[in-house]
Amino acid sequence: MDLQIAGGVAAVTGAASGIGRATAFYLAAEGVQVVLLDLDLPAAESVVAEITANGGRAAAIQVDVSDDTSVQRAMAQATDVFGGLDYLVLCAGISTLFGKAVDEIAAAQWDREFGVNVRGQWLPVKYALSALRASSREPAISIVASDSALFAAPLNAAYEATKGAVLMLTKALAVDLRPDGIRVNCVCPSVVDTPQSRGALGIAEGGYADIGYPVHTPEDIARYLTLLISPVTRTINAHPLVADFGYSAQSNFPA
Ligand SMILES: NC(=O)c1ccc[n+]([C@@H]2O[C@H](COP(=O)([O-])OP(=O)(O)OC[C@H]3O[C@@H](n4cnc5c(N)ncnc54)[C@H](O)[C@@H]3O)[C@@H](O)[C@H]2O)c1
DSSP states (O other): OOOSOTTOEEEEETTTSHHHHHHHHHHHHTTOEEEEEESOHHHHHHHHHHHHHTTOOEEEEEOOTTOHHHHHHHHHHHHHHTTOOOEEEEOOOOOOOTTOOGGGOOHHHHHHHHIIIIIHHHHHHHHHHHHHHTOSSOOEEEEEOOGGGTOOOTTOHHHHHHHHHHHHHHHHHHHHHGGGTOEEEEEEESOBOSHHHHHHHTOOTTTTTTSSSOOBOHHHHHHHHHHHHSGGGTTOOSOEEEESTTGGGSOOTTO
16 A cells, blocks of 8 residues: 655654664655654764665754653754655654653653653644645644543553543644644554563563563554555544554453
């Protein structure tokens, strides 16, 4: 299937690792010019080197997605590097409070989680908007929320609250940006094998091999994020795509 995105320009946040990294590779393989935005510049630059070695076009820019000034500067640079912006894929996020009871979380920790996971999705949109409006393609945004936006696991309140906010931000942006022809969707995955989930869940060196439940690869989610910015999904807007192997469809009967 032709995704009709070749030749376009995408900015990807959180592109130095995990889902964002896989998305940068996937977009580049589809012929998209990719601007990788991440706090970790050396890691983003090494992804750029790999993409470039494979014949793709990519550039890395450092950003703290939670910081207004940093995002404003980075999005201006991101728009300049390949002469415009057609797509935005928002993957930067943190999960630092898994396992903590609500009365063990300090207010500053709560605010940091919201700063990166919620403000960090809004600010890149804010500062990419004029470039997206000027796009001659069909501009679109896809965001990684989480199945934590919909279902609460024990001892994960801060992260779940941020992801619930991201889901609603997706819908609000889709409604507000529809007159501009900019679609906004999100993906809500269950566990994905990345440094973030391994860290939060305390997964050891061997990884998820014997974990007893299904786990996504970052490439799975990269494909869904890419599909949602592609014009092949042009009638899908404000949609939370749940990717959880069907687990949430199962009732807890008899409870
Ligand atoms: N891994 C999972 O199981 C899972 C499941 C559902 C949703 N998600 C979400 O997917 C997204 C990507 O997570 P991942 O698992 O790939 O994590 P990851 O830790 O592998 O990658 C996250 C990237 O974001 C960057 N980042 C963190 N804070 C930043 C900041 N302030 N400014 C700029 N960049 C910053 C990191 O440097 C890193 O490169 C997150 O929003 C996460 O919450 C992950």
